[in-house]
Amino acid sequence: MQFFGSMSAATWRLRRVAVLPGAIFLVMVIALSSTGCVNFEGDSEELSFKSVDGVALRATLHTPPNDDDPKLPGIILLHGAEKATRNRLVYKLTANVFLDRGFAVLVYDKRGAGESEGDHDASTYAQLVEDAIAAVALLRQHPRIDVGRIDILGISESGWLTPEIAERSGDIAFVINKVGSPLSVRDTIAWEVYNEMLDEGVQEDSAREQTDVYRRIWEYRVSPTASEHAAIDSVLAEWSERADSQLPPALKKVNDSYLADIRYDPTPYLERLEIPMLYLYGRHDVNIPTTASVGLLSELADLGKPFTTYVFEDEGHELGGFALMPPFYAFADNYAKLIGDFAEQHASD
DSSP: OOOSSSSOHHHHTTGGGGGSOHHHHHHHHHHHHSOOSOOOOSEEEEEEEEOTTSOEEEEEEEEOTTOOOSSEEEEEEOOOSSOOOTTOHHHHHHHHHHHTTTOEEEEEOOTTSTTOOSOTTTOOHHHHHHHHHHHHHHHHTOTTEEEEEEEEEEETHHHHHHHHHHHHHOOEEEEEEESOOOSOHHHHHHHHHHHHHHHTTOOHHHHHHHHHHHHHHHHHHHSOOHHHHHHHHHHHHHHTTSTTOOSOSSOOOOOHHHHHHHTOOOHHHHHHOOSOEEEEEETTOSSSOHHHHHHHHHHHHHTTOOEEEEEETTOOSSSEEEOSSTTSEEEOTTHHHHHHHHHHHHHOO
């Protein structure tokens, strides 16, 4: 996946916890990326399915323990920007919330991760959307799943994509997004780029000015003209003389997949959707602009959309963090109850 600021994919989702003391940070990273000492509850079935381009993806369907209901609601757990496999600790903890509420849970190795085929680093949003739509189709074909009660949980990056996935899949009961942006890629990445500059010691005024230049570059990518190319190169040349510049020295050629991703905007899908959606945010998130995200979703809710937002005032991007006891990670207070209650309510609507 290509990113549009100066940061790499590896730091995209972990920068918020990097301010922790070294030992705690190390334990935190291990906890988030490992399979952990927690197990999925209930029974499991290994599955595989193919995306529209023929890429094979490996999945596991978990069903509640001691459940004799012939038809279960099913929820699909999607991925953040990382190269995520289906046995990561965070998926186990999340899946168990829903398994305890009587849901079947489908988790799959992200494209290019674990046992799934594909190239993770070269994947596009369009491909990730198609992968998720294929996962919905897989659940619809399973004899244990109630086809009218299929749901999606997006995490960070995939929270951009869930509105499109829901609209194109059709008949999705509800969506939960954990720190997923309803804003365009450009508006979202601008917030992250600005915060990264502050982390690098750039003063606020300069960081704002440089973020505006990045915005101008991205808008040029969407609607390029020769005159704007020359104007931006002139601006970049001026900035290159400054010691605090975080901007490229000149415009570079980009490929078609970059252009497709930088244009991505979930807002039109949100404007058409009429299904319950829960968006959860941390007030101190440096990756997702919480205030702007809540503002847009509130405007849509005021128009009658069944959208709900909740902000954890003391949290950042992870909505959880280091814990002293195994598995050394815990969700933010009330997070598990919020998503469990929401799912149970709307699965029975």
